[in-house]
Amino acid sequence: MKLKALLALAAGLALAGVAYAAEGDVKHPEPQKWSWEGAFGKFDRQQLQRGYQVYKEVCAACHAMHLVSFRNLSQPGGPEFSEAQMKAIAASFQVPAIDDKGEVIQRAGIPADRFPSPFPNETAARAANNNAYPVDLSVIVKARHDGANYIYALLTGYADTPSEFQLLPGLNYNPYFPGKQIAMPAPLVSDGQVTWPEGNPPATKEQMARDVVAFLAWTAEPKLEERKLMGVQVMIFLLGLSVLLYFAYKRLWRDVDH
Amino acid sequence: MAHGPSTYKPTNAFTRWLDSRLPIIRFLDDTMMQFPTPKNLNYWFTFGGILMIMLVVQIISGIVLAMHYVPHETLAFDSVERIMRDVNYGWLIRYIHSNGASFFFIAVYLHIFRGLYYGSYKAPREVLWLLGIVIYLLMMATGFLGYTLPWGQMSFWGATVITNFFSAIPFVGEAITQWLWGSFAVDNSTLQRFFSLHYLLPFVIAGVVILHIWALHVPGNNNPLGIDVKGPADTVPFHPYYTTKDGFAIAVFLLFFCYFVFFNPNFLGHADNYIPANRLVTPAHIVPEWYYLPLYAVLRSVPDKLFGVILMFGAIFVWALLPWLDTSRVRSNKFRPIMRQLFWILMFVIFILGYLGAQTADDSNLVFFGIELPIGKLLLAQIFTIYYFLHFLVITPLVGLLETPHPVPESISKAVLAKKGAASAASA
Ligand code: HEM
Numbered sequence: 001m002k003l004k005a006l007l008a009l010a011a012g013l014a015l016a017g018v019a020y021a022a023e024g025d026v027k028h029p030e031p032q033k034w035s036w037e038g039a040f041g042k043f044d045r046q047q048l049q050r051g052y053q054v055y056k057e058v059c060a061a062c063h064a065m066h067l068v069s070f071r072n073l074s075q076p077g078g079p080e081f082s083e084a085q086m087k088a089i090a091a092s093f094q095v096p097a098i099d100d101k102g103e104v105i106q107r108a109g110i111p112a113d114r115f116p117s118p119f120p121n122e123t124a125a126r127a128a129n130n131n132a133y134p135v136d137l138s139v140i141v142k143a144r145h146d147g148a149n150y151i152y153a154l155l156t157g158y159a160d161t162p163s164e165f166q167l168l169p170g171l172n173y174n175p176y177f178p179g180k181q182i183a184m185p186a187p188l189v190s191d192g193q194v195t196w197p198e199g200n201p202p203a204t205k206e207q208m209a210r211d212v213v214a215f216l217a218w219t220a221e222p223k224l225e226e227r228k229l230m231g232v233q234v235m236i237f238l239l240g241l242s243v244l245l246y247f248a249y250k251r252l253w254r255d256v257d258h
Numbered sequence: 259m260a261h262g263p264s265t266y267k268p269t270n271a272f273t274r275w276l277d278s279r280l281p282i283i284r285f286l287d288d289t290m291m292q293f294p295t296p297k298n299l300n301y302w303f304t305f306g307g308i309l310m311i312m313l314v315v316q317i318i319s320g321i322v323l324a325m326h327y328v329p330h331e332t333l334a335f336d337s338v339e340r341i342m343r344d345v346n347y348g349w350l351i352r353y354i355h356s357n358g359a360s361f362f363f364i365a366v367y368l369h370i371f372r373g374l375y376y377g378s379y380k381a382p383r384e385v386l387w388l389l390g391i392v393i394y395l396l397m398m399a400t401g402f403l404g405y406t407l408p409w410g411q412m413s414f415w416g417a418t419v420i421t422n423f424f425s426a427i428p429f430v431g432e433a434i435t436q437w438l439w440g441s442f443a444v445d446n447s448t449l450q451r452f453f454s455l456h457y458l459l460p461f462v463i464a465g466v467v468i469l470h471i472w473a474l475h476v477p478g479n480n481n482p483l484g485i486d487v488k489g490p491a492d493t494v495p496f497h498p499y500y501t502t503k504d505g506f507a508i509a510v511f512l513l514f515f516c517y518f519v520f521f522n523p524n525f526l527g528h529a530d531n532y533i534p535a536n537r538l539v540t541p542a543h544i545v546p547e548w549y550y551l552p553l554y555a556v557l558r559s560v561p562d563k564l565f566g567v568i569l570m571f572g573a574i575f576v577w578a579l580l581p582w583l584d585t586s587r588v589r590s591n592k593f594r595p596i597m598r599q600l601f602w603i604l605m606f607v608i609f610i611l612g613y614l615g616a617q618t619a620d621d622s623n624l625v626f627f628g629i630e631l632p633i634g635k636l637l638l639a640q641i642f643t644i645y646y647f648l649h650f651l652v653i654t655p656l657v658g659l660l661e662t663p664h665p666v667p668e669s670i671s672k673a674v675l676a677k678k679g680a681a682s683a684a685s686a
Contacts, residue, residue, distance in 0.1 A: 039521055067339050139339065142524060143532035178542070220532075223342070223349040230350070231520025238513045245506035252502055256494055257674045258297045 027175040029146055029153035032210070036217060039232060042225055043218050048079035050196055051215025054208045056089075057194050058187050059137065062129065064117030067138035068219045071111035077225035078218050087111060096120070130170040132183030141213070141220040148213050150176065155209040158186040264288050289475055294493035295500050296481035298670050302376075303479065304507035305369040311508055312362040313467065317460050319355040320404075327407065329453035331446040334409035335534040353523040359401050360526045361515045363549035366394060370577075375601055377589030378480040384581040386473040389466055391577055396463045398550070403456035405547055409449060410531030415544045417452070418444045426563035443537070483673055484590025485666055492670035543618055551615030552608050556646070558619055559639040569643070576650040583650060585658030593664040596657050604649050607642050614639045 035044045052073065070090035073081045081089065090109040095116045097107045109116070117136075119125035126133055141147035153176045161173040171181035188205045201207055218224070266287040268274040277284055326345050328337035341348035370390065373379055379387035406417040421438055425431040440447030478487055487493055494500075518525060526548065530541050546554050557570040576583075591598040614635055617624070621636040667673035 067336065067343065072343075139532045143529055145529045147529065227349060227353075227520055227523075231516065234516050234520060235513065238509055238516060242506060242509040242513065245502060245509050249502040249506050252498055256297055256499070257671070257678060258494075 026178055026180065027153070027157070029149040029176060032149050032152055034148055034214065034217070036214075036224055039228060041228060043077070043079075043214065045080050046200065047211050047214045048218055049081065050194075050200055050208075051211035051213070051218075052079055052081075052089075053196065054188075054194050054212040055137075055215055056092075058208075059212065060093075060115070061118060062125070062134035062184070063137045064134075065115035065138040065219055066117070066136055068115050068222075069111065070109055070113055070115070072219075072222060075222070078222055079215070130183045134184065137216055137219070139220045141217045143220075147220070148217050151216065152209050152213045154182075155186075155188055155212070156206055265292055289471075291495065291497040293475065293496040294478065294487070294490070295496045296479055296487055296492060296670055297494045297499070298481050298483060298674060299479065299500070299503075300482050301507055302368065302372040303481075304504045305365045305372065307504040308365045308508055308511050309362070309369060310467070312358060312365055313460065313464060315358050316355065316362060317464070319351050319358060320457070320460065322351050323355055324457060327453075329407065329450050331409060331449055331535070334407060334449060338408045350519070353519045355404075357515065357518045357523060357526060359404060360518075360547070360549070361511075362397065363401065365511070366397060367549075370394065371605065373480075374580075374604075375591045375598075376480055376482055377484050377584070377586075377591065379577075379581045380584060380589050381581065382477040383473075383480060386470060386477075387581060388578055389470040389473055391574065393463055393466050393470060395574065396459055396466065400456060400459040400463065401547060401549065403452045403459065406449065406452050407456060408531060409535045411533040411535055411539070411541050412528045412531040412544070414444060414535035414537065415541055416546055417448065419544055420546070421448075423557070423563065423567045426567050428564065480589065481670065482590060482592060483667060483670060484588065484592065485670065488669040488671075545616055548612070548616075551613075552611040553615070555611040555615035555639045556643050558615070559636065559643045573643075573646065576647065580650060580654070583654050585655050586661065586663065588663040588666060593666050594657075594661060595664065596661045597654075600649065600653060600657065604646070607645050607649070611639065611642050611646065614642070 035041060035047065070086060070093070073079055073089060074083055074086040087110075090111050090113060093109040093113070093116055094106040095109045095113045097105055099105045099107075115138075117125065119128065122133060141151065144150045154174060157176040158172060158174050161167045165173060165180070167173055167181055171183055172185055173180060174182045188208050191202070191204045193205075194203050194208055196203055221227075264284055264287075266277075266284040268277045268283070273283055276282070323341065326337065326341045326348065328334060338352065341352050343349075345351075373387065373390070402416075402420060406413045421435055421444060424438060425435040427434060436442060438448070439445070440451055481487075528545065545551075553570050553573060556573050557566045560566040560569055586594060586597065588594055591601055614624075617635050621634045624631045624633060624635050624638060667676065
């Protein structure tokens with residue numbers, strides 16, 4: 001039926017169209033390939049470990065991750081640092097605490113602590129960042145449309161300001177950010193900014209950006225591998241169940257005129 | 259009448275004893291096993307069973323979520339994330355619940371449009387149809403209340419936009435809105451009462467579902483031919499015939515559902531809801547969940563707030579009038595050549611309204627795949643809204659009077675035999 005075909009076409013177009021609606025003239029991030037995509041996708045442990053290092057040495061100077069504990073770093077499905085490595089990582093962060101005299105102090109982190117903010121509070125963070133707030137990065141990949149591609153594009157997308165563009169003082173030109181000017185200065189500025197252990201690819205700006213995005217994808221969805229594995233099992237089970245029920249149904253109705 | 263005399267025979271001393279005191283096994287046997295069901299039901303008739311499953315899925319997953327969820331403005335967002343990270347299989351429960359709501363609505367829309375196509379709202383099923391509308395309204399309320407609970411940006415701003423519509427009511431609007439909020443804005447007291455009501459309403463739904471099924475079991479099922487059951491040759495017992503057929507359909511439905519739960523759990527949600535609620539930052543584009551979009555387009559199609567709200571509720575209220583607006587004596591659109599086309603046009607109109615509901619709220623021209631169409635979004639929404647109401651209020655009564663339906667078969671079994679005969683003649 002023509003009408004139905006028309007309807008189906010309109011449905012398809014409209015669905016695709018919603019995604020494109022109302023984005024203004026901001027540059028769309030280019031799609032990248034990520035290891036965790038697809039039904040069998042997994043995180044790359046080495047990549048998550050490198051990404052952690054970029055986070056710690058670069059991003060942690062401004063950002064926090066208050067939903068992620070250090071102990072998560074050695075859990076299955078993540079960077080899977082050894083227990084000892086994870087404890088050392090925790091101890092390398094200073095976290096706010098209260099000592100036994102009631103004084104506010106900083107102490108070394110323990111596995112149960114969360115990734116702390118380098119600032120005592122939001123006002124201090126804003127004061128240090130041109131009145132912009134370095135958001136918590138725990139779920140940032142899920143909190144942005146097309147999150148992984150967007151953050152990769154954002155981190156690698158800083159460019160010279162076009163002559164016709166009116167840049168406000170203290171902001172940086174970045175065509176991927178809504179409004180095209182962002183308070184965060186380019187965090188990844190030179191190749192080799194982070195030194196990785198032997199056996200890892202060279203620390204180019206692009207590689208560091210990819211790896212820190214992978215790390216943030218894991219912090220946003222730490223149960224991703226468990227979820228996909230269970231998903232494959234559930235789908236196989238349901239497929240088998242559907243086939244059995246289909247034949248039971250056909251068999252039963254064989255003698256009924258319908 | 260679909261009901262015959264009860265055929266249940268207690269088989270042992272205990273069931274005989276119970277049967278003469280509380281004949282509950284007899285009741286279940288009559289209504290869920292022997293219940294005579296037209297033998298020509300197609301897959302569109304399985305969505306009722308699917309809806310029952312989804313209600314149970316939502317209630318069970320919701321009760322488990324409520325064991326860990328904290329309804330407080332400073333804790334709600336993090337408590338949901340804690341469920342996702344630290345509660346055993348919490349991610350599973352939460353993704354089942356959030357995607358379950360969407361699949362519940364997919365099923366209910368297909369179920370309603372099925373009824374529209376096959377004329378299931380006509381006598382003697384008007385009360386059944388009206389109870390269905392009550393369930394749908396309760397579902398809309400429940401979904402809205404639930405969506406505020408994770409207290410992300412869309413939760414907060416969605417709740418703000420929707421509750422603000424009540425302020426359009428003349429004279430008492432502001433008082434009612436503040437009464438709903440429990441405050442002077444959407445805040446912690448709003449969240450806590452929304453949680454309380456979100457817990458309550460699904461059980462109210464379950465109650466109305468019981469009435470709905472009661473009202474179904476008096477006249478019995480409608481069927482794709484839309485004709486009454488004439489005798490035992492037209493029916494089969496519900497069990498095992500429809501338990502297996504529905505079972506198969508439910509398994510396939512769950513396959514689609516599980517694809518989203520396990521492989522694309524955030525596809526039907528909005529990224530902004532992973533940003534904690536912030537009353538100082540308005541999102542660039544506040545959109546409700548997909549299942550409200552057509553109604554949202556109707557609401558925004560009128561500049562006047564009060565009229566918009568009336569129109570939005572009116573868009574559902576016209577369904578309640580439908581049994582009396584439809585003047586045709588033929589139920590199924592299978593035999594109504596004109597109404598059948600109009601049905602698909604209505605589906606198209608609702609779909610476009612949904613599309614428009616997802617657009618930004620301004621009167622710019624519609625941009626479709628980068629191509630600017632020479633028509634404003636507002637005007638388009640107005641045209642489609644007007645058509646929507648015309649369909650029910652004018653076109654349906656007129657077409658019922660003017661259209662000449664195709665001849666309707668005498669009985670379900672005769673129609674089946676005729677179809678079989680034609681098929682074997684063609685293959686010979
Ligand atoms: C008609 C059935 C129901 C529907 C349509 C429904 C819908 C929803 C929706 C759309 C959400 C937001 C999900 C999200 O984005 O995270 C939600 C959250 C929630 N619901 Fe329900 N729900 C239903 C039944 C229940 C029941 C019976 C309970 C409790 C006994 C419940 C408890 C919760 C809790 C605690 C949350 C917050 C956690 C979260 O956001 O994931 N729900 N519900």
